[in-house]
Each structure stands twice: as C-alpha cells, then as structure tokens.
Amino acid sequence: xxxxxxxxxxxxxxxxxxxxxxxxxxxxxxxxxxILKEPSSAGCLVKLPSHVQKWIDSKCRATIGxxxxxxxxxxxxxxxxxxxxxxVVGPPAQGSGSAMNPIDHPHGGG
Numbered sequence: 001x002x003x004x005x006x007x008x009x010x011x012x013x014x015x016x017x018x019x020x021x022x023x024x025x026x027x028x029x030x031x032x033x034x035i036l037k038e039p040s041s042a043g044c045l046v047k048l049p050s051h052v053q054k055w056i057d058s059k060c061r062a063t064i065g066x067x068x069x070x071x072x073x074x075x076x077x078x079x080x081x082x083x084x085x086x087x088v089v090g091p092p093a094q095g096s097g098s099a100m101n102p103i104d105h106p107h108g109g110g
Contacts, residue, residue: 003046004039004058013067015046016060023063032066 006012011032014023026033026049037045039058047053097107 001064002059002061003035003044003056006035006044006062006064008035008038010035010064011066012046012062012064015056015062017056019057019059019061021060023061027067029067 003012003015011034013026013032015025015033016022017024031049033046033048035044036047036053043055043057043060045053046056097105098110100108102109
C-alpha cells in the first residue's frame with residue numbers, strides 16, 4: 001500500500017525510498033517505524049527505529065505491521081525439523097575434524 005493511504009501512527013516496515021524502487025528501509029525483525037504526519041505534497045513524515053524523522057514520498061509503498069522475530073532453537077533437533085541444515089564437521093564414522101589425520105580433514109593433525 002502507498003504511504004498516503006495509511007493512517008497516522010501506523011506501524012510499517014519494508015519502505016521504499018523512491019516509488020517503484022522496492023523496499024529498502026526497515027526490513028530487520030522486531031523493528032517498525034511509525035507515520036507521524038498526514039500525507040501532503042512533500043510526502044509523509046516517518047519516524048524510523050533510529051529515532052530519525054524522515055520525509056518520504058506518499059506514493060512510496062510500505063507493508064503494514066512489523067517483521068516477526070526469529071525463533072531461537074533450544075536444541076539442534078528443532079533446527080533440523082525446521083528444514084535447516086545441521087553443521088557437520090566430518091564423516092560420521094570418523095568423528096570430529098580435529099581428531100582426524102591431516103590427509104583426511106583440513107582441521108586434522110596437531
């Protein structure tokens with residue numbers, strides 16, 4: 001939605017700097033700027049998470065709401081169930097890389 005169509009005090013994220021350019025500002029999790037003034041010919045006054053107030057063109061688009069926070073996993077099994085790869089040091093039969101010979105693994109020897 002364009003900034004001009006949003007109400008004052010709306011929490012937004014993924015804001016364009018120029019119309020049609022694509023979202024550039026405020027894309028990190030748990031951050032959200034707020035619209036401070038109604039749209040005018042100069043644009044909308046937006047307060048960024050860094051407490052800087054910036055005029056942005058009212059034709060620029062933004063997404064309502066904030067990016068959700070990233071979940072922290074308690075154990076590696078939860079991470080594997082979410083489809084993320086678990087880091088592997090060496091082949092499972094040989095153990096960790098530091099326990100291997102230099103010929104078998106880059107971390108081996110010593």
